[in-house]
Structures are given as C-alpha cells and as structure tokens.
Amino acid sequence: LTPRVLVDGVAAGRLPATDRGLQYGDGLFETLAVRGSAPCLWSAHFERLSLGAQRLGLPCPPEELLLRECRRLTNASAPCVLKIILTRGSGGRGYRPPAHPRPTRILMRHPWPDHPPAWYEEGVDVVFCRMRLGSNPALARIKHLNRLEQVLARAEIGDPRIAEGIMCDGEGRVIGGTMSNLFAVAGDRLLTPRLDGCGIAGTVRAQVLRLAGAGGLEAEETDLTPGDLAAADGMFLTNSLIGVWPVRRMESSTFGLESLPERLIREVRELALTP
C-alpha cells in the first residue's frame, strides 16, 4: 500500500507535539502538482524551499531525498497534490532555536482539487478580504508556516461561488489572493504586485514573469491599488495547482477575457502541469 504521509521518511501520520513547526510555525512548506508520479515545476519549488531554509537558518534536505520520498508517496497515482513541510524539528521550550537543529520533513499526498471546469474557461469571481497582510521584508516571498492571516482571510468567504479573496497590506496595496498571485493587464502592460514586504513569490508567477516578454507584453512588478485593479482591462490568478484562473468578476467590476494574453496563459498552464 502506498503511504499517504511520510515523516522523516517513515510512513507515519503523527509527529511530536514538541515540534517547533507546531510550537511557533517555525518552518516552511511547498504545495506541488503531481502528474505521472512526478512533481511539476520541481526546480522552482525546491529553489524556494532552499531560499526559505537559508532565511530561517535551517539545513535543507538533499533534493534527491525529497524526490525519492515524493515518488514513494505518489507512485502510480492519479494526478494528486504533494505537500512538503520542513520544520526546525524539536528543541527546547522558548523561541531560541537550537544551535544544531534536526529538521523534520513531512511529505503528504492529497487528492487533486475538483474546481469547476468553468473557472478555468470562463473565469472566476473574487472579492476583497477585510483581513490585511502584515509587512516584514525578512519573511516576504518565502513560503513559511505562519499563515494565520491567510486562514482568517479565507474564513471571510462563505459563498462557494467565490473562488478567491484578494488581500491588501496595511497600507492598502494589493498583494495577491489568499492562495494565489495576481496579474492585471493594462493596455500592453502586465502588472503584478511587488512582494517586498509580504506575499509569497509563487512558482507559476515566476513563469509568467519569465515568459511575458516573449509574448510582446511588458511585465512589471509594481504597486497596485484596488482602484488600479478595477480599472484594468483584465486580470488572472496563478498558483501551482490551478495554473491560471482568469478573473471574470471582482466585487462590482467585470472583466472580459479577450484582453488576456492567451498564448502566454496557454504556455504557463502547460508548464504548471508538466513534470
């Protein structure tokens, strides 16, 4: 039987209550699409995990070990989701991290999410969340385990027809969706929020920025207000599992899909789901 969870390589669903991942959110995670038993955009995910580990002062497990454990979990499975959590392991009461941490790595397999096909083809409806994102450059861009702001933002959305909530920082700048990065098309410019103070630098976001130039679009990381979004010609959201969702409606603003960079979106979608 294929295990569903590996904790430090062992098929076990539990971990010590002393783990600093639980005690303080002292760790990182990655969420990956898996197709044909192989993770998609692997290099980008591993690179972000390594960067996060460096920022937190955590030793990062070898790439080959993670890939091997990923295969053990997803061997011969249908498309699924792989979540990797890396914590600073157990060590003492109190914030001070141990001098020589022994990190805990947790790999979990989840079913592929069954979002409505129309969300990919006709676009999604989104709203603004009241919950703001606190700013801290030291924690921006990496995918650490301190995610209460996203949890509380997501909890605001009761209507299942709303696919995503847009979050702003304390100064009212748009940062992104609770679980996605955001792009706006304004004329021949492709705009996405700068993530200097908060937000996660998504792996699919990076693909969009990389490929945009080839499509004749000028891609730009910039400051965006809710008003800028409302005035945009089009909008789309990205993450590892959804690839790209066009936005059809944001509060009282509606967007056509015709202004979106069709070829770019097609290419990014394919990359996002290719091992």
Added chain:
Amino acid sequence: LTPRVLVDGVAAGRLPATDRGLQYGDGLFETLAVRGSAPCLWSAHFERLSLGAQRLGLPCPPEELLLRECRRLTNASAPCVLKIILTRGSGGRGYRPPAHPRPTRILMRHPWPDHPPAWYEEGVDVVFCRMRLGSNPALARIKHLNRLEQVLARAEIGDPRIAEGIMCDGEGRVIGGTMSNLFAVAGDRLLTPRLDGCGIAGTVRAQVLRLAGAGGLEAEETDLTPGDLAAADGMFLTNSLIGVWPVRRMESSTFGLESLPERLIREVRELALTP
C-alpha cells in the same frame, strides 16, 4: 507516573501531521508558571486564551477541563512550566478553516527555567534585535502560534549573558522583548508600548498597569522609540515565568535600579508566582 504531555486529554506525545496548528500556525498558546500543582495568574491566562479563540473563530475548551488536565500534569510536582496549545485541529488541505472545527488541545509540562538569580536582583543586559515585527491589528495582543519573527529575533542573540532582545515594529517603534513586555520609568511616569498593531498583551503586564496607580505612578500605554528608552531613568521586563527583570544595561546605556518602583515590582512578582 505523571504524564508530560496530554493531547486532548490522552497521555500522548504526538499529534496528526494534518493538524492546522502545524500546517498554518492556526492556533493559540499560553505559558504559565505552576506552583504547588496550581497555575499562577490562571484567570488572566484563560481570559487571553478565550479572547484569542474568539478572534480566530475557535471554540475554547471549558475552563474546568483545562484546570483538571493541568492538575493531572503537574500533580505534586516542583515549580514547573505549563504550556497550553489550542489549535483548530485537523481539517482539509488549504487555508479555509472547517465550518465546525474540532480543536486540538495540548498541555505540556516543562522544567522551571534556571535563570541566574542575579538577573532578578541586579538586573539584566539586553540588546536590540534587527528583526522587526510586522503589524496587523487583527493579530495584535493575542498569543497566536505565528511566532517566526520572535524565533528569528532570538536567534540573533548568541551571547548567553544577554537575557533578552528588544524588538521594534516596521516604523521603528519599540514593542517589547522577544518573550517579555517592557516598561520604562521616566520621572513619575511609567511607560509601556501600545500594542495596537503587534506584540502580546502579557498577563503580568496587565498586573503592572492595574497596580501602578496605587503606587503613585501614572501608567501609560504609549509610543516609544529606542531613544526614549535610552533616555529613561529605568526599565524593567515582565512575563509569566520571570515575573519582573530590572534592566541594567541596554546596548551602551546603563540604568540604575533606584528609580524603579520597588513596592510595585515586589507586589507584581508575588502575584506572578501565586496560584
């Protein structure tokens, strides 16, 4: 044998990897001094836990249940530390919290910390941390599990003679120590940082604010800069385990203990260690 950890009332040291406390830091904690098998400042701790649960939309366990489990862990033990963690329990992949969460409660016993007696009598040395605290009014004052900023701040301090690190918010306002609240004496005023955007509203801090008036001091929650602290007549730190530590030195500034409100400190120390 007295257990060291109770997970939902069961003497077990492990919990499911799917717990949202680990996945997102989706929960709260309290750290209490225990004397004669009874927790100190219990009402204040339970009140903060309840307030935090309300803010996160979590059902809070009954007070009597927590007290009973506390007694099971600390029965006939020497002075020790009790940590209570309350998470949103397991539930789904993704930030959206389950509609009807089944919280996990974890109670852990830890040995009493053996800080040098001189830190209580002659005062401690502190430094400023480079790590800043992000601001989010929705998460300020409560003791939630998203504590990476404190972990990284504490990691800056390598010298074991430094008792605590002082943290500022993104605008350079002093908020408190990594694990303590901070008070400054300026003439006959007793000043402590406002905690509107970040910081934890400590249980001992509340006792200081409550009792200050009786000692002829005007207690005030206000904005404080590092310069304000350097110019103060005296300074002290508070938390549930240390009670009160006078500050002797902060970077290149030194403070006498003679300006500190001696009677207030004595009263607060006693309260902090009385069940």
